[in-house]
Amino acid sequence: MPTPAEESTPTPRVPERATPPAEPLPADAGLPTPHDRPADPVLSVATFERVLEPRSENRLPLGDGTWYQLARSYVWVRLISVTAMLVLVLVAAAVLTAFVGEPWPWVPGGIAAVVFALTAIITPRQARSFGYQLRADDMVFRRGILWQRMVAVPYGRMQLVDITHGPLDRAFGIAHLKLVTAAASTGVEIPGLTQAAAETLRDTLIEVAETRRTGL
Template sequence: MKEPRNPNRLPLGDGTWHQLSRQYVWVRLIDTGFLLLLVVAAGLAAWLFAHQAWVWLPVGAIIVVLAWMLAITPRQARAYGYQLRRDDIVFRRGILWQRMVAVPYGRMQLVDITHGPLDRVFGIAQLKLVTAAATTGVVIPGLAQEAAERLRDTLVDVAETRRTGL
């Protein structure tokens, strides 16, 4: 990935950007597709049982939004990444509204791994870094289970060597 051309950009160094698991895209597609089916079923039920044709206006709008979400999901997943640096971890996400956060290892208070039922089926997890500042908390979704555990262990080891709070 190219670095931003802005002269005020965050210097990223020579580190490697780590991407999300490809399974994350499938989980997101299944989640959004299931929601799409529920909306269509609710619209059909309201139309058939209540005989209200106006119900298709909001249902149609929701269907368009969900179809758009299905279309951009693979590109969104490619926009996520993280990089381990000497003093911090840098996280990036976003296509139009991009966010890049550097979380110093010494500021981390908790490293949490979670995974829902569908995540477990596909072998992925979500890693959450909690800091004292609410705006710098980072959630890295869609990591392979082994990668999430390895990253958690690395972050804990670095924090312990620096005698910081984890």
């Protein structure tokens, strides 16, 4: 049984050790968010404002992050190309009709003319359905209104980044960028980028792809 002296003696308290605050993790630690790559303003110059989506609720969702689009001048390049093909078809049908003396060349010529005319009508809306997004580990590409396609290309799988442009493209300051991967089915071609955007995107993809391959 404790004595009165023992009962009056307070028990010394051990001071609690302060827990140091947790240090923030680096940006590349853990699971990155799907849209943690910084936006590049060069990729948004002279482009459309937003990606057009189908009205159906069952469409492929765009998700979060920054989506980049094609250059506005790409529509003019497509319209000029389609119009030139339409004129060639009509001229060829007229020449064949005069040569054979029968109107049957206008049948295939008329069908081709209708196809080219419909292509010219849907070109502005089709161009606005293209979009690409630079995520932490891959690049997402989408296109299409009626027939949608969305492809995610991992940076480490990229083998070649190719830029091409013809005389008409150079006149309007646009270029086409093509990504070649180990699997041919996952290759992506982005038409109608501005020249500066194509070069910036090429350099960015090559740099990130080399980093991903080094870390494998």
